[in-house]
Amino acid sequence: MIDTQNPDAPRYPVLAKSQDQVPFGVTPSQTVGPYVHIGLFPTWENSGDAVPEDAPGRIDVSFNVIDGAGQPIGDAMIETWQADAAGRFNSPTDPRGAAEATPAGFRSLARVFADESGTIVVHTVKPGALPAEDGAVEAPHINVGLFARGMLERLYTRLYFPEDTDAHASDPVLSAVPEADRPKLIAEKTDRGYHLTIHVQNTEGRETPFFAL
């Protein structure tokens, strides 16, 4: 009866109590599934705008999301989280204390769904560098959280900017990435901003590095 190895008819042992009858612990992640748009699309207006439309320095940051067969992931969702140009977050949990992020209306967060070609565009400003522990400095970057059907938890990667070569050399996160893979985290310059292609899975050396926290 119990056959967890047959993918055409999986069968699992049923424990199925409820959370009150098992020890306390972190709630597991589950996939957003195919119908995520109804739940997370309408949340806030212009969710892809980390800055208002008329903000000075506004750029487009675009992504393509590609699966292991080389096909675009048309139901991908990306959330970006980043500092402003001065390295400040619009967040009360910044250990440096509260400071108003700029430009006015900057919210650090953006959320965008892919179109059918797997393309996602975020409107934002380029972030500044960030202080890290022991005097280290993180190069300007955007945290990228990727969600889709078929992903049991969020995938986390980063976008870096091509002009910051010197800062990349001492960035503590890029330094943790094998040297040959570092270019996969560095966006290319476009007319309107920057672009990064994210290969979720690739067996020919193009797979994007992802991070565990």
Add this chain to the structure above:
Amino acid sequence: MLHLPAHHHAGHEANAPLLFPEYKTTRLRSPKNDLILVPQRLGEITGPVFGDADIAKGENDMTHANGGEAQGQRIIVHGRVLDSAGKPIPDTLIEVWQANAGGRYRHKMDSWPAPLDPHFNGVARCLTDKQGHYEFTTIKPGAYPWGNHHNAWRPAHIHFSLFGQAFTQRLVTQMYFPDDPFFFQDPIYNSVPEAARERMISTFDYDHTRDNWAVGFKFDIVLRGQDATPFEDPEGH
């Protein structure tokens, strides 16, 4: 010099593997390479915080839409959002979405032959209060078939999305119902390590069941905390 509080790499014992072959869509949507473990810095320990201004009145009630009442069993889902030390997480945004009583989503890609309910949209939002408590009213969702394997059915569930207070606390999960008959064949539920699965099953809550109105279910959500083992730099820095 910047001091960053130590909170690192907790909660992974609860997570499914990225590749879980019985859930077929994971096969092409999971990285082949290992994830690279990195310490949490400013961009990982900060996160968005929401307030009452972000939620409109009535957004915590899915049982009315388009001038009428939704069909099905009316339920109240409530609980607390805590960190892994048991500390309540206030003012965090919870977004939920779900199928209707017949197991159908109001989504253009959902085409299985169960009727849409004109008075049910299947979307709600709420904020936790100062004690981390949240509550919303909805209809108990139905099970529905999907194409993963022969006669595959998803157990009834409600999708939950939470931000917590830090980028690292971001969680999307699914709440299940006690005594669901479909757990035995569902690879999404069973992708989670056995010791952590039942944390996703809500508890029938008679104390929260409202006389002459709605059935109560309690679902507490525990996000990764700030009290975990410090990351050890392999180079000893």
